[in-house]
Amino acid sequence: MSYTRLTEPLVRDGSGLRPASWEEALDRAAEGIARTVETRGPDAFGVFSCARSTNEMNYVAQKFARAVIGTNNVDSCNRTCHAPSVAGLAQVFGSGGGTSSYQEIEAADVIVMWGSNAREAHPIFFHHVLKAVHNGAKLYVVDPRRTSTAKWAHRWLQLNVGTDIALAHAIGREIICSGLVNRSFIDRATSGFEAYAAEVEQWTPEVAALETGVPAELIEELAHAYARADRAQLCWTLGITEHHNGTDNVLSLINLSLLTGHVGRYGAGLNPLRGQNNVQGGGDMGAIPNRLPGFQDILLPEVRAKFDAAWGSKIQPRYGWHLTQMFEAMDRGELTAVYAIGENPVQSEADSGRTLKRMQNLEHLVVQDIFLTKTAQQAHVVLPAAAAWCESEGTFTNSERRVQRVRKALEPPGGARDDIDIICDIARRLGHDWYYESAEQVWDEMRALSPMHRGMSYQRLAELGGIQWPCYSEDELEPTYLHARLWAEDPAERGEPAGFAPVRHSPPVDELSEEYPLRLTTGRRLDSYNTGVQSGGLSSPMRRGETIDLSPADTEALGVVAGEKVQISSRRGSIVAPVRLDEGLRPGLAFMTFHFPDEVDVNLITIEATDPVAGTAEYKASAIRIDKLPAESAV
Template sequence: MEKVNSIIDNLPMQTYKGTSVLDAARSVGINIPTLCHLADLTPEGSCRVCVVEVEGVRGLVTACTYPVSEGMIVHTNSAAIREARKSVVELMLANHPQECLSCQRNLDCELQALASTLGVREIKYGGERRQFAIDDSNPFIIRDNNKCILCGRCVRVCKEVQCCNTLDWTERGFNTKVTPAFDEDMVNTSSCVFCGTCVSACPVGALTEKAMNGVGRPDKKVKTTCPFCGAGCNYDLNVKDGKLIGVTSNLTSVVNGRLTCVKGRFGTDYVHSPERLTTPLIKKNGEFVEASWDEALDLISTRFTEIKNKYGSDALAAVSSARCVNEENYIMQKFMRAVIGTNNVDHCARICHAPTVAGLAASFGSGAMTNSINEISQCKVIFLIGGNPTEAHPAIGAKMRQALRNGAKLIVADPRRIELAAKSHVWMQLTPGTDIALINGMMRIILKNGWHDQEFINQNTTDFAKMAEVVEKYTPEYVEEITGVPKHLLFEASKMYATSERAAIFYTLGITEHICGTDNVMSLANLAMLTGNVGKLYSGVNPMRGQNNVQGSCDMGALPNVYSGYQKVNDPQIHAKFEKAWGAKLSDKIGYMLPDMIDASIAGKLKAMYVMGEDPIRSDGDAHHVRKGFEHLEFLVVQNIFMTETGKLADVILPAASFAEKDGTFTNCERRVQRVRQAIDPIGNSRPDWQIIRDLSNKMGYQMSYNDPSEIMDEMASLSPMFAGLSFKRIDKNGLQWPVPDKEHPGTQYLHVDGKFTCGLGVFKAIEHQPPAELPDAEYPFLLTTGRILYHYCITTAGYSKQLTDYRPEERAMIHPDDAKRLNIVNQDFITVTSRRGAVQAKAWVTDDVLPGGIWMSFHYPECPTNEITSGCGDKVTKTYEYKVCAVKVAKVTGEYF
């Protein structure tokens, strides 16, 4: 790129041609004030605050839009410039309410600060003031157009960053204002997702958050990692008087920048819920009573030891947590292996992305997202299958919308018309449970048309012929019969994906939560290898991991077959290494998976469980069966921040600290290990999970001397080659993407560079279509599938955020209009959804977003425990439940609903 020489305020400088005067000046420390400009938005030059003089140019020009050129001489602070800026601010203040002392943005207002800097001491101009109604119709954001300075930041950030186009200009002249369409309240605007990104952009008090725990300027801001989905957004926790009062964007956040979602920005009020557990509880005579920490830990130590001595180590098991930090997952699996002596440890990856770990490891050698989140906006072709990122991973969904804005092509395959389906170039509405047939059909079309990458296949893969032989029978006609997808759409999708230079696959639980979940994942790996779309930028196979630290929980070894870094427990050398490091006798027997734990309990083989940060009775499939398993235990310990359905059956409850009350790390879906920082003291008498496990271990005679989570990270890194370069110091600013094999390694943006797979050669798998375990029949004629909604995420914390619950308080079951009409159901009627395992009730949501004969429900609401009716059948490799397909019947509730 060509460089040019210029002079700014008598300072010679060289910069790239086309750079704005504003950016050039700031690069050498010259401050030019702005109000309408933000570095991550398109320059507009509307506020006129950044005006400068350019010699040879008549009049003043806006620095944010004017490019530097060879020989340019610029003045940024002459008397004329200062007077012009002052006049602009005085004119703004003439129409601005004089309510600074009572405004939420007082002392944090850019207009206020600029007026002070420019020496504005009085309002020189008088006249009519605007009298717009204040919109506070929603639980999240207050919109006060009387304070708006018409800078347009909110319009541009909604258009360019979140890509929702919710806000725009209305009216003209004195009555010009920024509003949603038709000047509706924000609560009635379907395109507003209450992400708060517009609030982050507003320089004044026109857009503000509703207070979480009091108002006023925070005492401090603490950068941390969001505790909701696996995108791994960073933001600042705002703290005042020892309480969280809000969340604000932190532009240094490498994953999301200023982007937030409604959960991350407004859902952290659950931290101060009055229903938090704040002291240990012991069940006596069927009732919980408060206990000291010593009393509770002594009881657990005694009972665990008794059960271990009487029945053996494998009579105990633990459920670790994707809600907890990496260090807590590491110490939990270490506790079970070194103290208890069993590999019976698992966590919620078993019920969501275990097929990802198994499937991608089998095909590529590494079970993780191959590429990075910030590549998405520059992708040329995106194939989204079995995922709904705009609701489940909103920052990723926003980046997909950015990609579309940048000209990308989008293919969506999903049984439901999600938001991105409406924006896609090809939408394939397939029957649930038919993904393999669809992918095989695409591969056959690609092969028949010669769109495959034979050179990549020859050099980097094996078993191609076996796969090609199997897909031969998946003709477009055969695939249409199985999936319901018209063959012309199958052809369009295949051509679009295969003929692009680089195309990326994204998926989530719509792929994994089937009896063939691992095969589904390997089928997508086949498709990527067939076209050479792996091992390079803007491509790959990219699972959007579910909860905030489900990737990290797997990485830390909270699985029954591996230690940290996916080192196998039955490998003699690995086994010996950990025995020596931990100074303990370890088992080399692969432990129980979570569903196995339930069955073993019912069979009398498992006697005690330790459940940290999870609620299996609400989260696992066929919840009645899961409850039965926990009821059969002799002793149950539950460690959580809230009382759960599983906790109600416990013998001991241990109150844990939330993400805001402890230090540690989370690992997001792109393998980025990032800091979690303590912002407030633990609530009540609660403690961080790692401290609880450490203290219990010490009581049981195995000494753990950690004083800080960083020490746990250091131990883990020393034992795990793929994480050897990790430390709190190295990840402090931007995190690092594993593998990080040494202390100098910069991290890995994308895996399998140039087709060099972790396992050597990538392995094609010959995979046949397999029907779901349970299909509709005469008695249960509907097909139920489940998923997440935007306004809730985790079963453990759902319902405890007042702001989120106020906005979306109840379950709504999607049903097709044809089915609703036949059953005399109208929108908002209560319906009963019944499977062979139970029944739940919810309000009907009549919509053609679902297929005829289909029902869609979320699993967030305690009043509607959807998993009481989902299937207990699981993936044949990982035993992940088939949440996405089960047979149900539907009936309208008559009479009064309770």
């Protein structure tokens, strides 16, 4: 399906959407929001902010939720992908950002890419990885599939889906038993080592090999290479986080860095690679339910007092609902109105058929976007926005915590307007005198409230080509890596120790059975983008559409051939897609993407089981079966 740009507002009359003036659309949007707050209270309302839009927009969106509505129910697609990374890193180190810069990758001796096909999903970052490999670094790739990233690896560890903790624990045990721990770092900068060592004791390489499918000798090799390296980088993406225990997966990797001291030094670190251009920035700006801009805890009275004074409002002293909890609240009838800015949950959420019903049952849905997505098609009001990356001014924050300027290059088409201006128009209709003359004015308001952004003026960002947070002063720059404090000689300078987490292995929720004997994992491909709204309609020789990728052994066992359409079923529903042969898959494992939901909606069959800490769904581990179709349907 090809999506065309939204150029005029739409409002719902009966069962359909019709064009409307901006005045009518904004009035309807505000009236529905006001009605919800007056009749059901502020917590019946939620804001979905946008990880592809600017920092400035995300700041204004979360401010709208808190200062205009009076709720902390604000979140973004960070919940869908990297919320476990933020949760795990924040638990251990106090902040949820990757610890190193891209440049530092080139200085590493060993690089571990775990659950990450960076060659296709993060090609700019992978360019730095290739430079490191060219310089002599050893690249280890841990992935169930032999991806294009794995083809560059010194060693590829093909683990069974959902066995990451078992493998990490076996690596940790081998490091301990071989006397390769960094004992001085552990004693100086960490806590909980003994409990962790007791937890991993059972995971010998031989036991782990049975659970993970990775040969014991490869487990031992990776353990020794990582521990002995002077500088080692451990990088991951959704293969780690999109599980029912994603936060524990992240913690199991952090444990390895604490064992070896591979954190807090140049060239040694932990790096979650973000999937969209401003996933990091959305969280940094407070578009999450438990933190204000700069990761300041909303429960701290002194933090709320600072924002209350600046905004002239009273921030609620409790955490809001994150995205998954908002969907659960819809089921209970407790959340009845949503303002979705640049988010398309009807296509991106697991068990998407259920999500569609939830959105259809809302009493008031306002969608602000650049295309008429499937989510927008369910809205009561649709507001056409400018594309953040080329039609707006502002900043983005990438995976290495680098804030960079974005400059307006094009005028938005038709009547489409800047996101911040639209939000302010609704705020004024709700009784708040909001005006921003520029994105820079928004940024300056934010950095006056967020210490870690304080030194980042627009002028300085332009002069330096971007700045990594934290940056506390316009006169100085902090090191490119985080947590150097852990190496300080003075205990007062080290601060709180980084705690080991003795997490436990837990297999996927969606169990394999005689009826559903295959494991489906999902991911990205280089030539397409997320739910396909922005890339699905493009004509390109690389665009191959959706397929179900199977191993040669499985295609033979099923009696199917490449190109043949088959029915793929889970405990939630069925879809149809053509077969593609992938020799990088082991028998029993299938792969699909979510890039073409208008042709094949993969998320109709993925499981909604979620991580209890982060709320991220287990996209990577659904149980399925594949059935041949009648001859006339299989072509």
